[in-house]
Amino acid sequence: MEPGSRPRPEKSPGLCQPADRLRVSINNNIFTVDKSIAVDKCEFFRALLQSGMRECRTEEIQLRCVGCLGFRVLLQVLDGERPMLDSDQIVEAIECTAFLQVPALTNHLISIINSENCLLMYHTAATYGVWDLSHRSALFIRDMYSDLREHMQSLPTRLVEYINSLLPxxxxxxxxxxxxxxxxxxxxxxxxxxxxxxxxxxxxxxxxxxxxxxxxxxxxxxxxxxxxxxxxxxxxxxxxxxxxxxxxxxxxxxxxxxxxxxxxxxxxxxxxxxxxxxxxxxxxxxxxxxxxxxxxxxxxxxxxxxxxxxxxxxxxxxxxxxxxxxxxxxxxxxxxxxxxxxxxxxxxxxxxxxxxxxxxxxxxxxxxxxxxxxxxxxxxxxxxxxxxxxxxxxxxxxxxxxxxxxxxxxxxxxxxxxxxxxxxxxxxxxxxxxxxxxxxxxxxxxxxxxxxxxxxxxxxxxxxxxxxxxxxxxxxxxxxxxxxxxxxxxxx
Structure with missing residues (x-):
């Protein structure tokens, strides 16, 4: 088992047959997704594949609202991994969970908030409306207020005001x-x-x-x-x-x-x-x-x-x-x-x-x-x-x-x-x-x-x-x- 990974619940026989796979195209890159996992963990795919419309029978869809880096992180998290992320991955992962509505990805981002990424997490999550992540990042910043005070000057005034309103x-x-x-x-x-x-x-x-x-x-x-x-x-x-x-x-x-x-x-x-x-x-x-x-x-x-x-x-x-x-x-x-x-x-x-x-x-x-x-x-x-x-x-x-x-x-x-x-x-x-x-x-x-x-x-x-x-x-x-x-x- 890879470091940071965790065992997942056993899937029923036949769940990963080719007919149950979905190809996702992002910027000419093809990703393969297990439909059952996508429906269970992602609101976007749940709505798409259970709509009763012709899209639910398609074998390939094209996504224009997310980037490849963020989608790769999404697939890692859905596969049970717990990766640490760099700045580019964080931004695209937040964008991905905002548009595709993936609670598991949001929870993972919350779990890796630290002093090196909290300001980026907070600003980006507020920008894309990922409120749980934005709030949890703000709480972390509030607890490190004295250490991060100078760096907070780069944040919009309304975001600084929200941090100041929180209890340490x-x-x-x-x-x-x-x-x-x-x-x-x-x-x-x-x-x-x-x-x-x-x-x-x-x-x-x-x-x-x-x-x-x-x-x-x-x-x-x-x-x-x-x-x-x-x-x-x-x-x-x-x-x-x-x-x-x-x-x-x-x-x-x-x-x-x-x-x-x-x-x-x-x-x-x-x-x-x-x-x-x-x-x-x-x-x-x-x-x-x-x-x-x-x-x-x-x-x-x-x-x-x-x-x-x-x-x-x-x-x-x-x-x-x-x-x-x-x-x-x-x-x-x-x-x-x-x-x-x-x-x-x-x-x-x-x-x-x-x-x-x-x-x-x-x-x-x-x-x-x-x-x-x-x-x-x-x-x-x-x-x-x-x-x-x-x-x-x-x-x-x-x-x-x-x-x-x-x-x-x-x-x-x-x-x-x-x-x-x-x-x-x-x-x-x-x-x-x-x-x-x-x-x-x-x-x-x-x-x-x-x-x-x-x-x-x-x-x-x-x-x-x-x-x-x-x-x-x-x-x-x-x-x-x-x-x-x-x-x-x-x-x-």
């Missing part, structure tokens, strides 16, 4: 806490955000008394915070209810917990679903995985892990879910979960003697696995980088070593990664071959395990008065609309 991602953290007693508020039971301008951690909200974040699964999905599966105390009795915090409404709500009670699980939010991966129950590791669909508000079982595991390392890279399973003797296996076929696919194996994985983060098409350097030194960790496009491992130069404490967690935002422990919050500039120190800020001075994540907070000023009441001062936002410019090829 904030670095968030919560510690492990057991449920508290009603009426006895523990001031430490809080969700906090990093005020980067003041280098201070500030309280956003208090945890409800019945929530446990001890050995819980914590994830963000659609800008809501989800917490499930924590334990009450050393008895490991599991909290059966799930909790959700909505920052826009500044409110907590509950939802059903997993069918299989579990703690020490990994919770992943991805494309409208929560995934509860592995964990433990009654001190036994679990291999089961459950998925909670926000739309249906229900849990269902999906394909189990290849082996029982708790506290699984995970990351989402290029809109794909990856986990690492430690196999012992220094071996770490990386798997991808593919929702379309409900399957865990072994991607690669990393072998480092006397070492085990601590954390994993994603940046562009790279997955960084942080691990301890040797079994007797937990204040030092080193990194290995797996590139999804090349399928190659490299060791990242340098190492994380801090006399003020070991690495607790890490989160990537734009081209920066924040590492965090009780004593110091450190921001690094991420590069494939090395992470360079950018700045250091106040640590998260709480006891226990730390969960870190990103959320977009309403533009409010939040503080705590002496009596613990929350005081907010809201800002009013006028969000400009984005209007498409006419495409130079529209008249063809």
């Amino acid at each position: 991602s904030s670095y968030m953290a919560v510690c492990s806490h057991s449920p508290s007693t009603e009426g006895l508020q523990d001031v430490q039971r809080t969700v906090c955000y990093l005020d980067e301008s003041q280098s201070e951690w500030r309280v956003l909200t208090h945890l409800p008394s019945s929530i446990s974040t001890t050995m819980a699964g914590v994830a963000v999905l659609d800008n809501n915070l989800y917490i499930i599966g924590g334990v009450h105390d050393v008895s490991k009795k599991v909290v059966e209810t799930g909790f959700c915090y909505n920052p826009a409404a500044d409110s907590w709500s509950t939802f059903s917990g997993t069918r299989q009670l579990r703690y020490n699980l990994t919770l992943i939010g991805h494309e409208g679903c929560l995934y509860a991966v592995g964990g433990e129950y009654s001190m036994k590791p679990l291999s089961s995985v459950e998925r909670y669909a926000l739309r249906g508000k229900s849990w269902s079982s999906v394909s189990p892990l290849p082996c029982p595991a708790a506290s699984v390392m995970s990351a989402v890279a290029m809109s794909r879910i990856f986990i690492c399973l430690w196999k012992g003797k220094g071996a770490t296996e990386m798997y991808e979960y593919i929702p379309e076929v409900d399957r865990w696919l072994l991607v690669t194996t990393l072998v480092r003697q006397n070492s085990y994985g601590l954390y994993m983060v994603a940046h562009k098409d790279n997955l960084y696995v942080m691990r301890n350097r040797r079994c007797d030194d937990f204040l030092v960790c080193v990194m290995d980088c797996y590139n999804l496009s090349s399928g190659q491992w490299t060791t990242v130069s340098g190492q994380y070593s801090n006399s003020k404490g070991s690495l607790s967690t890490a989160v990537v935002r734009g081209d920066s990664v924040f590492t965090l422990n009780r004593h110091v919050t450190t921001e690094y500039t991420v590069d494939h071959h090395a992470w360079s120190l950018k700045r250091q800020m106040k640590g998260f001075g709480r006891i226990g395990s730390i969960y870190a994540f990103l959320m977009r907070l309403p533009k409010v000023t939040v503080s705590l008065t002496d009596n613990g009441d929350k005081v907010t001062q809201e800002e009013t936002l006028t969000v400009p609309s984005l209007h498409p410019k006419p495409s130079p090829r529209t008249s063809e």
Whole structure:
């Protein structure tokens, strides 16, 4: 299998017979397309081939509204590949998905937004009216505002105004806490955000008394915070209810917990679903995985892990879910979960003697696995980088070593990664071959395990008065609309 490719659902016999193929002519270049895939994935071909008109029986059509580069990228994506693209390919791919209406291609373009192409993606997508891609690019730019400010001068004023109207991602953290007693508020039971301008951690909200974040699964999905599966105390009795915090409404709500009670699980939010991966129950590791669909508000079982595991390392890279399973003797296996076929696919194996994985983060098409350097030194960790496009491992130069404490967690935002422990919050500039120190800020001075994540907070000023009441001062936002410019090829 080529690097970056993924298995596709099996097709029924006879689906790829010559009669089911369509020749597409673009600028005197001929491409062959599987009709069934084209109808399933592309609105243009669906309308054309299911119209009942004579075009639906043709064996060759001519397209004048798209270019060859963009159409080649379309065919790659429909074939299950996940290619990284240069500037010319990006422009033509956006043009292609705009005219042919291909959600799979739009989603792929969203998955490869990065600091090198975000401005091009944003401007081109706004030009052709690909609004999901335009909006997601604008959010990425907003998160890297200070780094991209000068380059933004090349954008039309209306596009800059739209970026300025968006909420940036904030670095968030919560510690492990057991449920508290009603009426006895523990001031430490809080969700906090990093005020980067003041280098201070500030309280956003208090945890409800019945929530446990001890050995819980914590994830963000659609800008809501989800917490499930924590334990009450050393008895490991599991909290059966799930909790959700909505920052826009500044409110907590509950939802059903997993069918299989579990703690020490990994919770992943991805494309409208929560995934509860592995964990433990009654001190036994679990291999089961459950998925909670926000739309249906229900849990269902999906394909189990290849082996029982708790506290699984995970990351989402290029809109794909990856986990690492430690196999012992220094071996770490990386798997991808593919929702379309409900399957865990072994991607690669990393072998480092006397070492085990601590954390994993994603940046562009790279997955960084942080691990301890040797079994007797937990204040030092080193990194290995797996590139999804090349399928190659490299060791990242340098190492994380801090006399003020070991690495607790890490989160990537734009081209920066924040590492965090009780004593110091450190921001690094991420590069494939090395992470360079950018700045250091106040640590998260709480006891226990730390969960870190990103959320977009309403533009409010939040503080705590002496009596613990929350005081907010809201800002009013006028969000400009984005209007498409006419495409130079529209008249063809």
